[in-house]
Amino acid sequence: MPDLAHGKYLRTVASCGGDEVPFLVSIVRPTMPDRVQAQPSVLKRIGSAKKELTRSAVHPLRGNQRAMKGHAAVGPIEGIVLDAVGTLIEPHPPVAEAYAQAAERQGVTLETTVVRARFREFFRRDETSDQLGSLETNEVVEYQRWRRIVTSVLAEVPDPEQAFRELWQYFGTSEAWRCFGDVVPLLDSLRAEGLSVCIASNFDSRLRNVVSGLSELRPLSEQVVISSEVGYRKPHPAFYEAVETLCGIPAEKLLSVGDDVENDVLGALRSGLRGVWLDRGGNGQGENPPRIADLGGVLSLLKN
Numbered sequence: 001m002p003d004l005a006h007g008k009y010l011r012t013v014a015s016c017g018g019d020e021v022p023f024l025v026s027i028v029r030p031t032m033p034d035r036v037q038a039q040p041s042v043l044k045r046i047g048s049a050k051k052e053l054t055r056s057a058v059h060p061l062r063g064n065q066r067a068m069k070g071h072a073a074v075g076p077i078e079g080i081v082l083d084a085v086g087t088l089i090e091p092h093p094p095v096a097e098a099y100a101q102a103a104e105r106q107g108v109t110l111e112t113t114v115v116r117a118r119f120r121e122f123f124r125r126d127e128t129s130d131q132l133g134s135l136e137t138n139e140v141v142e143y144q145r146w147r148r149i150v151t152s153v154l155a156e157v158p159d160p161e162q163a164f165r166e167l168w169q170y171f172g173t174s175e176a177w178r179c180f181g182d183v184v185p186l187l188d189s190l191r192a193e194g195l196s197v198c199i200a201s202n203f204d205s206r207l208r209n210v211v212s213g214l215s216e217l218r219p220l221s222e223q224v225v226i227s228s229e230v231g232y233r234k235p236h237p238a239f240y241e242a243v244e245t246l247c248g249i250p251a252e253k254l255l256s257v258g259d260d261v262e263n264d265v266l267g268a269l270r271s272g273l274r275g276v277w278l279d280r281g282g283n284g285q286g287e288n289p290p291r292i293a294d295l296g297g298v299l300s301l302l303k304n
């Protein structure tokens with residue numbers, strides 16, 4: 001049994017889409033007994049500690065249960081913080097098809113399976129590099145990130161820079177994206193409940209055009225927090241401070257929902273929010289943070 005006393009550190013690993021991400025976890029007691037703080041670090045796994053932490057410390061219901069039992073320290077959830085890509089929206093057609101079409105325009109035929117594998121690899125590399133860095137960002141950083149990824153994925157086309165410029169422009173339009181089917185029912189229900197909602201995304205200013213161009217999300221156009229505008233990417237605490245400021249709601253009354261365990265859940269928890277992992281692909285296993293299979297699960301959380 002690990003020592004969960006205040007100030008102790010434990011090593012653990014969270015799974016994200018099949019990839020394991022190591023963390024150094026500091027236990028915060030007794031003022032916040034249900035919460036942990038974690039810092040990304042290259043450390044080894046301690047299975048029993050992870051099980052204990054993900055079951056008891058990283059649980060989105062804990063705050064609700066405490067509130068219902070009359071504990072004033074946490075209170076009910078007043079706002080929902082929704083990640084964008086993979087949570088509210090997805091590329092349509094899929095990224096690999098859009099990239100393959102860009103290659104085709106230059107006379108190069110690529111299998112979408114090959115493009116998909118390359119994209120995942122280069123995107124993952126970039127994400128991992130970010131996690132170990134300062135997480136500082138801006139419009140130029142994001143532009144260069146995507147330039148790097150696209151020109152790596154489509155390295156054999158005659159003019160990779162042209163392919164990048166086309167895809168950068170394309171993914172900045174709402175035509176490149178669609179909402180998941182469970183978005184509208186969730187937003188309607190949250191609105192009926194009088195809950196505050198915001199979109200919080202590691203993206204650049206193009207997201208504003210995408211959000212305002214999708215009828216389902218247009219009502220949230222003023223409720224968007226974007227990393228390039230904040231100056232920090234999730235899971236940096238400064239990003240979540242910006243979320244708290246925009247919502248005008250204390251962190252402990254916000255529930256972060258997203259498809260990335262580190263960025264959307266553990267990062268939110270470290271900043272004092274509550275968090276739940278949206279595992280649309282059903283990739284999670286027993287030792288992951290608590291998860292929901294679709295956005296309908298948010299409503300179930302709020303009711304229970």
Ligand SMILES: [Mg+2]
Nearest residue numbers: 083085086259
């Ligand atoms: Mg996402």
